[in-house]
Amino acid sequence: MEDIATAFPAVKILEHASLADYTHTKTGGPADYLAFPTNVQEAKSLLAYAHQLDLDVTVIGNASNLIVRDGGIRGLVMILTKFKTVTVDDVAHTVTAAAGAAMIEVTQVAQAHQLSGLEFAAGIPGSVGGAIFMNAGAYGGEIAAVATSAEILTPEGEVRTLNQAELDFGYRHSSIQDYHDIVLTATFSLTPGNGDQIQAQMDDFNARRAAKQPLDLPSCGSVFKRPTGHYTGQLIQEAGLQGLKWGGAQVSTKHAGFIVNIDHATATDYLELIHHIQQVIWQRDQVRLETEVRIIGEEPQA
Ligand SMILES: Cc1cc2nc3c(=O)[nH]c(=O)nc-3n(C[C@H](O)[C@H](O)[C@H](O)COP(=O)(O)OP(=O)(O)OC[C@H]3O[C@@H](n4cnc5c(N)ncnc54)[C@H](O)[C@@H]3O)c2cc1C
Known part of the structure; x- marks a missing residue:
């Protein structure tokens, strides 16, 4: 069978496309195939063809609530921002x-x-x-x-x-x-x-x-869901974590519930910082901070 990019000449499909160009954090590894269907029929046909090729399919929107691990996403990623009516x-x-x-x-x-x-x-x-x-x-x-x-x-x-x-x-x-x-x-x-x-x-x-909110810097909005009975930003502030830098990522000095990309952060920087915050808050307050941001994709190869 033809490869998916060849089989759909009318659809924009990029190979090995860096998802950091699309995520609001400006981090993340590549998609094997990144397709931009413009209508339902194209999305349907892409989905069916990907199944025939046994490719995994991932759908994303504006990538404003997404961390894509640095190893990227195997298979087909469909970005639907061309469906706009x-x-x-x-x-x-x-x-x-x-x-x-x-x-x-x-x-x-x-x-x-x-x-x-x-x-x-x-x-x-x-x-x-x-x-x-x-x-x-x-x-x-x-x-x-x-x-x-x-x-x-x-x-x-x-x-x-x-x-x-x-x-x-x-x-x-x-x-x-x-x-x-x-x-x-x-x-x-x-x-x-x-x-x-x-x-x-x-x-x-x-x-x-x-x-x-630190709207002038790349971020994914609130990283964590609001835990019952607490304010995430306040917990992070009280634990002395506001402003903490991890690689190129930093707990925002403007809103402690946000992590901003201040200097070429990687998804790994984000994920390690998230893990660190979760550990500190658990040990200090016995509160489990669950991520609101969706984390997808593969770990980078060692
Ligand atoms: C500065 C900033 C402020 C924010 N403020 C808020 C806020 O006030 N309130 C709030 O709730 N969120 C907020 N967010 C987070 C984010 O904007 C929302 O969660 C938003 O709804 C995510 O939409 P998206 O298109 O960017 O989704 P993406 O980040 O692209 O995807 C998020 C999830 O949705 C899935 N998805 C996307 N599109 C589809 C589709 N068509 N079909 C099936 N699955 C799909 C993806 O697979 C992924 O799992 C903020 C983010 C930023 C960066």
């Missing part, structure tokens, strides 16, 4: 967005149509697919409150629609994590509002974000 039903008050659309753009479209409910996501730098996968949230809002359905491609190549119950949202969790489905589109059910008020709320959230 956003449509609005002004009668039903719904917005339907393709998986690769940026959540920030979706919130702007909703605001332009005077639809309220997505303001919390105005500064979340992920894609729609990543937001559904993670049940992204901020400032008291979360995707689970507004996402009513998602169209998915199952690992078997079937396109299905999942309703809200089937998406099984929880804290930074959805059923997509359990079944390895690929999100193709999502529909958000919103409420009519006042465009100026919606914009003011989004501006306020973004100003609060800019004041507290």
Whole structure:
């Protein structure tokens, strides 16, 4: 059989592509094949062909919540940021967005149509697919409150629609994590509002974000989930870990829950620093810090 890049001449497919060029941490090893399908049919055909070749398939969005180990990812990585269509039903008050659309753009479209409910996501730098996968949230809002359905491609190549119950949202969790489905589109059910008020709320959230988060440096946002009864940033600060450097990675001096890439960090720097923080906080506070960031790929060869 032809190799996958040769078999799909119309799809952009890079071989041995550095994923550090795509991740928000600017770290990570190469993908054997990195494909940029532009529509569902292409994604479906790539998935089927990869199965025939016995290639593993990994799907990523904006790579803003991702650490790819320095050994990279074997098989096929599909990046869906070319699926971008956003449509609005002004009668039903719904917005339907393709998986690769940026959540920030979706919130702007909703605001332009005077639809309220997505303001919390105005500064979340992920894609729609990543937001559904993670049940992204901020400032008291979360995707689970507004996402009513998602169209998915199952690992078997079937396109299905999942309703809200089937998406099984929880804290930074959805059923997509359990079944390895690929999100193709999502529909958000919103409420009519006042465009100026919606914009003011989004501006306020973004100003609060800019004041507290190190947005000028590469990072993956909050590294850890919020442990019950504690604030991660506070635990890390109190343990004296804020500002700690590990290779080119550093616990942000602006927000201790973030790890920033200050000097050509590797994924290994990130992972060792994460492990160190987890160990210190466990020994000091008996609190297990679980990562919110998704860690994928292979260890580098020794
Ligand atoms: C500066 C900064 C601030 C952030 N602030 C927040 C915040 O306030 N709240 C918050 O919740 N998060 C925040 N994040 C984290 C991140 O933006 C979110 O988790 C976002 O939803 C991830 O989307 P993504 O497209 O980047 O996903 P990726 O990082 O590309 O992927 C994350 C996971 O989703 C899977 N995935 C992605 N797309 C699909 C798809 N179409 N189908 C199936 N699986 C898919 C991937 O396989 C991976 O396991 C922040 C990150 C940064 C860098």
